[in-house]
Amino acid sequence: xxxxxxxxxxxxxxxxxxxxxxxxxxxxxxxxxxxxxxxxxxxxxxxxxxxxxxxxxxxxxxxxxxxxxxxxxxxxxxxxxxxxxxxxxxxxxxxxxxxxxxxxxxxxxxxxxxxxxxxxxxxxxxxxxxxxxxxxxxxxxxxxxxxxxxxxxxxxxxxxxxxxxxxxxxxxxxxxxxxxxxxxxxxxxxxxxxxxxxxxxxxxxxxxxxxxxxxxxxxxxxxxxxxxxxxx
Amino acid sequence: xxxxxxxxxxxxxxxxxxxxxxxxxxxxxxxxxxxxxxxxxxxxxxxxxxxxxxxxxxxxxxxxxxxxxxxxxxxxxxxxxxxxxxxxxxxxxxxxxxxxxxxxxxxxxxxxxxxxxxxxxxxxxxxxxxxxxxxxxxxxxxxxxxxxxxxxxxxxxxxxxxxxxxxxxxxxxxxxxxxxxxxxxxxxxxxxxxxxxxxxxxxxxxxxxxxxxxxxxxxxxxxxxxxxxxxxxxxxxxxxxxxxxxxxxxxxxxxxxxxxxxxxxxxxxxxxxxxxxxxxxxxxxxxxxxxxxxxxxxxx
Numbered sequence: 001x002x003x004x005x006x007x008x009x010x011x012x013x014x015x016x017x018x019x020x021x022x023x024x025x026x027x028x029x030x031x032x033x034x035x036x037x038x039x040x041x042x043x044x045x046x047x048x049x050x051x052x053x054x055x056x057x058x059x060x061x062x063x064x065x066x067x068x069x070x071x072x073x074x075x076x077x078x079x080x081x082x083x084x085x086x087x088x089x090x091x092x093x094x095x096x097x098x099x100x101x102x103x104x105x106x107x108x109x110x111x112x113x114x115x116x117x118x119x120x121x122x123x124x125x126x127x128x129x130x131x132x133x134x135x136x137x138x139x140x141x142x143x144x145x146x147x148x149x150x151x152x153x154x155x156x157x158x159x160x161x162x163x164x165x166x167x168x169x170x171x172x173x174x175x176x177x178x179x180x181x182x183x184x185x186x187x188x189x190x191x192x193x194x195x196x197x198x199x200x201x202x203x204x205x206x207x208x209x210x211x212x213x214x215x216x217x218x219x220x221x222x223x224x225x226x227x228x229x230x231x232x
Numbered sequence: 233x234x235x236x237x238x239x240x241x242x243x244x245x246x247x248x249x250x251x252x253x254x255x256x257x258x259x260x261x262x263x264x265x266x267x268x269x270x271x272x273x274x275x276x277x278x279x280x281x282x283x284x285x286x287x288x289x290x291x292x293x294x295x296x297x298x299x300x301x302x303x304x305x306x307x308x309x310x311x312x313x314x315x316x317x318x319x320x321x322x323x324x325x326x327x328x329x330x331x332x333x334x335x336x337x338x339x340x341x342x343x344x345x346x347x348x349x350x351x352x353x354x355x356x357x358x359x360x361x362x363x364x365x366x367x368x369x370x371x372x373x374x375x376x377x378x379x380x381x382x383x384x385x386x387x388x389x390x391x392x393x394x395x396x397x398x399x400x401x402x403x404x405x406x407x408x409x410x411x412x413x414x415x416x417x418x419x420x421x422x423x424x425x426x427x428x429x430x431x432x433x434x435x436x437x438x439x440x441x442x443x444x445x446x447x448x449x450x451x452x453x454x455x456x457x458x459x460x461x462x463x464x465x466x467x468x469x470x471x472x473x474x475x476x477x478x479x480x481x482x483x484x485x486x487x488x489x490x491x492x493x494x495x496x497x498x499x500x501x502x503x504x505x506x507x508x509x510x511x512x513x514x515x516x517x518x519x520x521x522x523x524x525x526x527x528x529x530x531x532x
Contacts, residue, residue, distance in 0.1 A: 001235035001376055008517045015488040015511065023484040027474075119303060120291045126299050126410065127292035208292035 110225050114218035124214035131209060132201035145192025150217040152185040157223040164227055186212045238373040242381020246356065247388050256389055259352055263393040266348070268400030270340040271333055275408045278332060281310055298410035301332060318499055326500050331412060333405045334420035337398060341428025342495065346435035346460050349390050353439025354456035355449045356382045357527070362447035366532050375528055383440045383520050387429075390436060394429040398422065427498040430509050433516035434491040435460050441523030467492045491515055 128134070134142070160178055163170060170178070189212035194202065197210075208214050250256040279297040281304045286293045289303075304310050305328050314328060315321040317339045327335055357379070360366040369378060398421040405412040435456075442456035443449075467490050470483045487493045488511070497508025 001239065001374075001380065005376065005380075005517070005521060008514045009521070011511075011514045012489070012518045016485055019488055020481070020484050023487070024481075027484070116289065119289060119300065123286055123289075123291040123294065123299060127294050130294055130296065206292040208290070214291070 106225070110221050114221045117216055117218040117221065121215050121218070124209050124211070127206055128209035131205045132197055134197060134201065138196050138201075141196040142193055145189055145196060146212070146215045148192065149185055149189035149212055149215070150220070152188075153182065153220055154217065154223060156181055156185070157220055161223060161226045189215075235374065235377050238377040239381040239384060242369075242373065242378055243384035243388065246382050246385025250385070250389050255352075256392070259348070259389060260393040260396045262348060263344075263397035264400045266344050267337060267340060267397035268404060270344075271336055271401040271404040272408060274333070274336040274340075275404060278304065278409075281307065284309075294410075296408065296410050298332075298412065301411065320496065320499075323496070323499050330424070331405075331417050331420045333401055333409065333412070333417065334424045337401045337421055338424035338428055338498070341394065341397075341425065342431055342498070345390070345394060345428045345432035346463075346491075347457065348393075349386070349432040350435040350439035350442075350456040350460045351453055352389070353383075353386045353436045354442045354452040356386055356440060357443040358447055358449045358452040361444075361532060362449065364532070370532060376524065379440065379444065379520060379524050379527060380517070382443075383436060383516065386436050386440065387433060387516070390432055391426075391429045394425045394432070395422065398425045423501075427505070430512050431491060431495065431498055433512050434519055435463075435516075437516035437519030438463075440520040444520075444523030444527035463490055463492065466490065489515065 128142075129139075132138075156178065160170060160174075163174075190210070193210050193212060197205070202210065247256070250259070275297050278301075279295070282297050282300045283293045285300050285303050285307065311324050311328075314324050314335070317335075318324065318327050330338075357366070360369070366378075373381075401421055402414075402417060405417050406414060438459045439452075439456040442452040442459065445455065446452050466486070470486060470490075474483050491512055494508040494511050497504035497506070
């Protein structure tokens with residue numbers, strides 16, 4: 001038992017004494033990192049390039065700061081975008097509650113839109129189940145109404161995309177008809193959703209839970225995304 | 233071999249005595265209440281974050297958290313909170329790989345287990361020394377075996393209590409949250425409970441040391457709790473001095489002896505966990521031997 005105790009004491013002593021050097025080294029390196037982080041980030045490329053011509057005393061001296069070269073004053077600094085009289089260029093910025101996200105490509109924008117629709121759909125359904133406590137039959141009726149809505153929206157979107165792909169560019173009136181048809185589908189879905197629940201349940205639910213827009217299938221984004229480049 | 237057998241026998245006796253006197257049950261209940269309460273509060277905090285995210289997205293809010301965890305963990309506010317809990321921004325991603333309640337259970341364990349462990353361990357020798365019952369035990373075994381046996385017994389009790397406390401957290405996870413996989417949560421809680429117990433070992437050692445110094449259990453408990461609280465104060469002070477680049481040598485010498493310096497391994501697991509476990513165990517034994525300096529020579 002005494003050997004075990006001696007081993008423990010030796011281990012602890014080893015930790016204290018043996019670690020002194022490495023810890024001091026780590027501390028010194030950390031201090032060095034902190035010191036470097038405080039400094040402005042300056043490129044040493046210029047001096048490095050100059051020192052490549054090592055046998056040329058003039059450039060060597062410039063690189064080491066022993067000789068000064070006088071240069072003409074630079075022109076007044078001016079923002080390039082301001083000079084051109086145009087606003088600075090910015091990418092599309094979306095914010096889904098976790099801070100602004102810069103969107104660099106249409107694919108990223110689609111992915112974010114799909115994610116937002118999916119979250120919205122999941123959250124709305126969970127809130128509905130929590131507030132209304134529906135039975136299985138009611139949920140089945142609700143699911144049927146939502147499925148029918150999404151199937152109709154998908155068919156409508158595919159029709160528009162097929163027309164655009166065939167070269168028949170939709171006119172303003174076509175787009176208005178598309179919007180009206182979409183609204184018809186949503187109204188039908190709204191009626192279907194409302195009919196699935198009792199008055200008491202509807203009163204207990206948040207508006208977003210019975211909003212058919214909360215249950216739009218994210219796959220619709222993919223279909224409508226095909227219009228990119230086909231329609232101005 | 234005989235000293236090892238004696239140590240195990242003393243440990244067994246310590247556990248059986250705790251069961252007989254209901255002390256073990258009381259200990260387990262205290263751990264259970266503290267952990268369950270902490271987990272419940274954490275779910276309310278999580279719900280607040282989720283409702284904030286839901287409002288930002290314009291979606292309906294829920295009364296039960298867990299549905300929007302994936303969204304919440306991406307928010308800067310939540311990540312800052314986790315970084316504050318863990319004490320290291322670089323560990324946030326690794327820590328968030330754990331189920332939320334397991335992360336909370338480990339964090340709460342790191343705060344609670346030391347105080348509960350040291351408080352109970354402070355009684356393990358002082359009472360018997362105060363009423364002189366210790367003399368009859370010492371007829372049959374050595375003092376060192378008795379001290380280490382009591383430490384081992386207390387460790388076993390704390391392990392059982394810590395694991396038992398996870399059951400309350402599991403219930404909160406299943407009833408008060410959505411989306412928790414029962415098997416994954418059970419396994420994660422088992423793992424983090426063991427890690428919280430490992431962190432409690434040095435503080436058990438402090439309790440056992442205090443228990444050898446005085447014959448008054450109340451005074452021993454005050455000493456043990458004071459030393460435990462002081463370890464956090466010392467950590468803060470040394471950290472402050474380190475930032476001021478003052479007394480660095482003292483920091484280098486003392487920091488390995490602070491259990492809090494070995495927390496990183498408990499959060500990240502793997503090889504670092506092995507190193508932390510070894511050192512924390514050694515610290516537990518080492519701290520209890522500090523009291524043995526007095527116990528080994530005193531007239532019992």
